[in-house]
Amino acid sequence: MERVLEIIGIESYIYLSVILFCVGVFGILYRRNAIVMFMSIEIMLNSANLLLVAFSTLHQDASGQVFVFFTMAVAAAEVAVGLAILVAIYRNIGSIDIDNLKNLKG
Template structure:
C-alpha cells in the first residue's frame, strides 16, 4: 500500500514545519540585517522567501487544498525573475565599484 503525499506529510506534525520555517526566516532576517555583502543579502532574502513557501506547502497539504501550492508556484516564478534582475544589478554594481559592499552604494545617490 502506497500512501499518498498528504498522508505522508501528515505523519510529521504541523508544528515542525512551522518551527523549521520560522528558523529559516529568522536566519534570513539576521543575514539581511547583519551582513553587508549584496550577494549574501540577496541569498538571505531568497531564504526568507523559501521559508514562506515551506509554510504555504505544509498548510496546503494539511488542509488538502491545492491553493497553497498554486501560490508556491507563483512565488517561485517571481523569485526566478527576481534572481535574474537582482543578479544583473549586483553584477553592474561590481563592475562599477569592484566591490559588493552595500555601504559603498551611497555613491549612487543624487
C-alpha cells in the first residue's frame, strides 16, 4: 500500500474521501427514505475510514487501521439495530418514509 500511496499520492485519497462524504451528506439531506439515509451514513463512515487508512499508511503507523476496525464493528452494530427498528416501524405503519414517522408521536 505504501508503494501505491507514493504513485497515486495522498491528495487523491483526500479528494475521494471528500467526494464520498459529500455524497453521503447530500443523501441524508435530500432523500426521505430511511434505508437510503442509512446507506448515506455508511458512505460517510467509509470516507472517514478511507482517510484513516491512508494517513495511517502515510505515517507508517497501524493505530489508524486498528481504529478503522473498531469503527467498522460499531457501524455493523448500528446497521443491525437500525434495520431492526425499521422493520418494526414498517410493521406498524406500512411505510419507512421519514415524513410518515411524525405520526408516531404518543
